[in-house]
Amino acid sequence: MQVVAGPFHQRHCGLVEAKFLIFLILLAVLAGTALLARRFHVAPAILLLLAGIVLAFIPGMPAIQLPPDLILLLVLPPLIYSASVAMSWREFRSNLRPIGLLAIGCVIFTACAVAVATHYLLGLSWSVGFLLGAIVAPPDVVAPLAIARKLGLPRRIIVVLEGEGLANDATALILYRFALAAIMTGVFSLPKASGTFAAIMVGELAFGVAVGWLSLRARHYARDPQIEITLSLLTPYIAYWIPEHLGGSGVIATVACGLYISWNGPLLIPAATRLQGIFFWDLVIYLIEGLLFLLTGFQMRAILERSKAFPLDDIVAATLLVATIVIVARFLWVFPASYLPRILSKRLRISDPSPPWRAVFVVAFTGVRGAVSLATALALPFTLPDGSGFPDRDLILFVAFGVILITVVGLGSTLPAVVMALGVARDGQSEHIAEHENEIAARREALSAALASLDAMTNDRELSDEVVTLLRARHDIRANQLPASLDDEAYAVTADERALVRELIAAERRFIHAQLRDGKITDEARRRIERDLDLEEASLANREFRKGAR
Missing domain, CATH: 1.10.287 (Helix Hairpins)
Structure with missing residues (x-):
């Protein structure tokens, strides 16, 4: 029996094909942009954001809406979880004070600074100004951390920035919900909000640890790499979605879950699962981060169309004002937060001497905003409960995107020059x-x-x-x-040895493929031999010490 496709079916298939074609184009742009970033030693996030803006204005390119739920519910959990698992719990705990001052204190300070400036200079209401502050307050550390690792910054700077990036989204999302609730209901109670904030923090910490414990036990019981990796993919969503559904942020629970697994997982996760899981998660995070910055840039056209209701001078002035506030507020917070506690506490001065001002400046300079700010702006409702339009929604959306663009391109592109000028990499x-x-x-x-x-x-x-x-x-x-040591002569010898071993491995590969073509071994045998050679070559790469990092 022959089935004839109707017009609806054909139209539906055409839409699916068009969306899949756009997805393939995005992947191609992602790969090409990553190659350019490596070639010109630029953070991929900067070029991806700019590439997304260029794609958005290509004639005939359909508009791609970035659903806020896609980021907050689908994209954010694996990003936070993967970064938490890669984070050292020991280093996170030893740097908990500076991380907390940035992830909680700096976010609240920035949100308040934006609220004050926009209220008195732009005439926004206090609730709308605080809402905008909560949206643009949390820095995104993807772009600056990619640069920081290549520049060889001191380990503590990287740990503090990583820790801040893990926890600051939680603070911002909680503030965002408080401000949004105040606008929707017209009621706000600071004591009640403070108590709720503390309860969310404590509850999510306990829940995240519990999810991490259950996940490790389930994976240990499974004893199958495919099942274990599948469980690892489910873990961040369980840790995030349940607290988020109950009114929390979900971020703190996901961070706690990831840190628990990072500390307790090495003795419970089998080698085969770890090897496959590292590849799986590296690819997932690479694709998520790349597509996220591309799609963020893609929103430029839609945001410009929405902003036509406002005078261009007004929205540009508002964007520059808020961008300046978030950059300056970070400096105003970071320097006193770094030195004032040591001035007040002799015990802290002895146990943790003051860092050099150059290192503090680099931390303050990495206030790059990212896709979470745009997602929370996009998630704003269009109307209030009484049916009236949400106040200044389009202005908030344009300002949020402008702050992302200015900080990613401006701060991200100049960070290497700042680091080199200050000589922090040498430290x-x-x-x-x-x-x-x-x-x-x-x-x-x-x-x-x-x-x-x-x-x-x-x-x-x-x-x-x-x-x-x-x-x-x-x-x-x-x-x-x-190697016996890391002096230049020993380094050169071991590098030469590794190059020779690679040549020998390549010779083995050629011989094995010749054996396969001649029918002397099966494909299964060839795969087993290749796996051993791959592991040996990966072990060589793992033992390499780059001279540039020394």
Whole structure:
């Protein structure tokens, strides 16, 4: 029986094909822009945002709406969770004071500064000004952190920025909901809001740890890489959605969940799951971050069309004012927050001496705003409960996008020059060398502990001489692969050795493929051999110490 497609079916298929074509175009632009960013040593987020703006104005290109729920409910949980798992709980805990001052204190201070400035200079109501402040207050650390890692900044700066990026969205989203509720209902109580804020923080911390504990136990019970990775993908949504549905932010619970898994997971997650999971999550986060900045730029055309109701001079002036406020407010907060506690506390001065002003300046300079600010602006309702239009909605949306554009392009593109001019990267060179030296020492001590375990097993069990010889040979091979030090001569020798090993691996690959073509081995055998070669080559890459980072 032949089925003839009707007009509706054909039209539906055409829409699906058009959307899929746009998705393929975005992927192609994402890959091409990433190559350009690597070629010209620019943060990919900057070029992706600009590429999205250019694409939006190409004739014939359909408008792509960025649904706010897509970011707040679908995109934000895996981004926060992945960053939390990659974060060291020990470093996060030891830097909890500066992280808290930035993620909570600086966000509240910035929101209040924007509210005051927009109320007295632009005539916005207090509630609308505070709402705009909550939208543009949280910095996005994707772009500056990508630059910071390449520049070799001191580890503590990166940890503080990472920690701030994990928690500041929670503060901003809670403030956003308080301000939105005040506009919708016309009622606001500071004591009640403060109590709710504290309850959300404590409740989400406990819930996040509980989800992390259950996730690790479920994954340990599964004992299958595919199932475990699937469970790991579900984990951030469980940690985020339930508190968000109950009126919280979901961010703190997701951060707590990720940090718990980061600290407790290494001994519970099998090697096969870890190897596959690293590749899976790296690809997922790469695609999410890239498409997010592209789609953020894509909103430029729709935002411009909505802003036609306002005089151009007014919206440009409002955007420049708010962008200036959020940049200056961060400096006004970061410097006193860095030095005032040490002036007031002698114990803090002794345990944690004051950082150099150059490092503090770099932290203050990384106030780049991102897609979360745009998502919260897009999520604003169009009308109030009484049917009237939401006050200044289009102005808020345009200002939020303008602040993102100014900070991503302005601060993000000039951050490398600022870091080089201040010489902060040089401060991290000795730290990176010490870190690599400690890594080599830890590897040697781990091999010594394994050798001691082998000696104990040899004495306690009846192991044949052949088995013991093979195990000792394995130990000697791994010990000989470690460089003796990181001086220039030793570095050059180990680099030459790795290059030769890669040539030998390539020779093995060519021979194996020849064996396959000649029918002497099966494809299954070839895949098993290639997996061993891939793991060896990945191990070589993992042991490389880039001279530029030293």
